[in-house]
Amino acid sequence: MREPFHPPTESISLASVMHAMSDPVRLEIVARLAGSDGENCGGIGDGIDVHKSTMSHHYRVLREAGVTRTTLEGRSRVVRLRHDDLEARFPGLLTSVLAALRRTGPTGG
Amino acid sequence: MREPFHPPTESISLASVMHAMSDPVRLEIVARLAGSDGENCGGIGDGIDVHKSTMSHHYRVLREAGVTRTTLEGRSRVVRLRHDDLEARFPGLLTSVLAALRRTGPTGG
Numbered sequence A, B: 001m002r003e004p005f006h007p008p009t010e011s012i013s014l015a016s017v018m019h020a021m022s023d024p025v026r027l028e029i030v031a032r033l034a035g036s037d038g039e040n041c042g043g044i045g046d047g048i049d050v051h052k053s054t055m056s057h058h059y060r061v062l063r064e065a066g067v068t069r070t071t072l073e074g075r076s077r078v079v080r081l082r083h084d085d086l087e088a089r090f091p092g093l094l095t096s097v098l099a100a101l102r103r104t105g106p107t108g109g
Helices: A014-020 A024-034 A052-065 A083-089 A093-104 B014-020 B024-034 B052-065 B083-089 B093-104
Strands: A068-073 A076-081 B068-073 B076-081
Touching: A014 A052, A014 B014, A014 B024, A014 B093, A024 A052, A024 A076, A024 A093, A024 B014, A052 A068, A052 A076, A083 A093, A093 B014, A093 B093, B014 B052, B024 B052, B024 B076, B024 B093, B052 B068, B052 B076, B083 B093
Parallel strands: none
Antiparallel strands: A068 A076, B068 B076
């Protein structure tokens, strides 16, 4: 397996980050990652009723936007939020999204 | 002209707000509104090279997500950011997006 593409911090685009975090399933993934120190790709989606290929798409959108980092650890792909990179690029943004997720969930209510 | 639909503050959805602010043109509109006390629909788009019907679509997405409020004032439609409503619903979110827009613009760089 080769290392997947990640944008450098200084190239992360606001529009792309907002788009990556505009889908309820991707927001659910972000919420789960926020409470963990890295998740195996296979494990994040537990209980999310979405096809495996759709989940792969969601991981890719998050990674290519700069929201997550996927690293190869042994035979696993481990996904983490790019907390520090996002905080450096767009101070307060991820923090306020995570707070909103705790308050209302992805779609409100 | 009838009053257009606006979601009540407590129904504003995070996914919808993020989606509304995930498009470079809509982010540009948000940036312009942030520096004004309300803009006539016709005026916001000055210098944005987008067809009038596309601009109408963008206004509608922002309004229906709860990001902006459109009021009829005389014969004009005036658009404003729902600063206070968004701050009440998702504290810090709009502020961090506006700060990001000042730093990098919609798409970075």
